[in-house]
Amino acid sequence: MQQRFRKPLFVSVLASSILLASCGDAEQAGSGAGQQQQMTVGIVTIASRSVDLTTTLPGRASAFRVAEVRPQVNGIMKERLFEEGSMVTAGQQLYQIDAAMYQAELASAEAEIARAKAAVKASKSRFERSKGLLNDKAISQQDFDEAEAAYLQAEAQLKVAEANLSRAQLNLEYTRVKAPISGRIGRSQLTEGALLSVGQAQALTTITQLDPIYVDIAQSTSDYLKLQAAITDGRIVTDDDNRAEVTVRVGEDGNYSTTGELLFNEVTVDPQTSAITLRARLENANHSILPGMYVRAEVGTGALQNAILAPQTGVTRDPRGRAIAFIVNEKGEVEQRYLTVERTVGSDWVVTDGLNVGDQVIVEGLQKIQPGMPVKTEEVK
Structure with a gap:
């Protein structure tokens, strides 16, 4: 009879031991969970500053400049003096137009200058003599007026000759087609032997600065x-x-x-x-x-004055596309904030709403936190 009552007593003692062991494991698990909640996260403290946008x-x-080169006198192109695609400077000669006719016109203009000067000299001498004769009443007033008119006409002819000489010199200079600007010259549209004319629609070449x-x-x-x-x-x-x-x-x-x-x-x-x-x-x-x-x-x-910048690593998006940041509030707990961001500056977002100066934005450990969780902080540089 005594052996029948020993077995239930042994079972009761064994059950109590298992219960105590389970309670001990639960306490250890609870203690471990508490330690996990006090994890350390990396934060960046928000400050305002001026940002160049x-x-x-x-x-x-x-x-910067484009110049189309065209002839300013008529004639036959004799020579091209530049390499296509090269750099040229302003005033550099690019083409040579046949100048024989313009050299002849220059010689004729120079001869006309000499004749006009001789006429001026002769008429001036006659006019000076007429002054003395008029004072002595040796000639009539009409003869004096004719001598004066001849002198003035000779001077006018000299000015016309001088203008013709300038034109001839200019035309001869225009036979040397020069670059109006410095830059890179393109391909030549015409070759030697081409007939050139003033006002032609086709440019000889183009220079680009x-x-x-x-x-x-x-x-x-x-x-x-x-x-x-x-x-x-x-x-x-x-x-x-x-x-x-x-x-x-x-x-x-x-x-x-x-x-x-x-x-x-x-x-x-x-x-x-x-x-x-x-x-x-x-x-x-x-x-x-x-x-x-x-x-x-x-x-x-x-x-941008007094800009609030948040690191891009600390800003995420929800399924609706809204910007979210997690901060550590005054209680040391994780808090979720919705942000309004405007643009990026380097590795930061420019935040116009949702953050204030002094807020601690979590940038490290985001995968292990949730709102309301107490955490420890460590400043990230």
């Missing part, structure tokens, strides 16, 4: 109006001349860039694109930018 816009390059170079940039009217409103409100500050700096990048990787300044913007809007054209002038010493080339232009729009 830029906007990237598409643009097309256009030549590539340094500096213009870039025409298109900006939408909405962006333009937003910028003007920000300037009026004082959020964006520009210089007195509003000569913004422009950086142009070319190539697929943008591996070449050059800088310049914004000159002006058009006062009319393109009705087809609703865009305003801005013109910038940039240095192009190595001629990497060619007229007609598509470029990306970074235009400085001013300085």
Whole structure:
């Protein structure tokens, strides 16, 4: 009979031991969960500062100067004196037109000058003698008037001859066709032996000045109006001349860039694109930018005052596309904030609503947190 009562007593003791062990494991699990909630996250403390703003816009390059070379006298082209595609300087001779006829005209004009001078000398002597004879009443007033008129007419003929000489000299000079500007010259449209005429429609060649170079940039009217409103409100500050700096990048990787300044913007809007054209002038010493080339232009729009920047690593998006940041509030707990972001500056978002100066934005450990969780913070540099 005693052996029957020993087995239930043993079972009771065993059950109590299992219960105590389970309670101990639960306490350890609860303690471990508490330690996991006190995890350390990396934060960045928000501060305000002035930010130089830029906007990237598409643009097309256009030549600084373009000159079409045309003849200014008639004649036969005798020689081409430049290499196609080379650089030429202003005043450099490009073509030689047959000058034989113009040399003859110059010689004739010089002879006419000599004859006119002789006529002036003779008529002047006669006019001087007539003055003395008139005083002595040796000649009539009519004879004196005729001598004076002959002298004045001879002087007029001399001036006409001098004008003809200048014209002949100029025509002879025009037989040497020269470059009106410095730049890169294109191909010659005509060859030696071609008949040239004044006012012909076809240009002999074209010279393009590539340094500096213009870039025409298109900006939408909405962006333009937003910028003007920000300037009026004082959020964006520009210089007195509003000569913004422009950086142009070319190539697929943008591996070449050059800088310049914004000159002006058009006062009319393109009705087809609703865009305003801005013109910038940039240095192009190595001629990497060619007229007609598509470029990306970074235009400085001013300085944004008291801007609040949030690291992009600390800003996420919800399924609706709204910007979200997690901050550590005054209680040391994770808090979710919805943000209004305007643009990026480097690796930061410009935040216009949702963050204040001094907020601690979580940038590390975002995968392990949730709103309301107490955390420890460590400033991330």
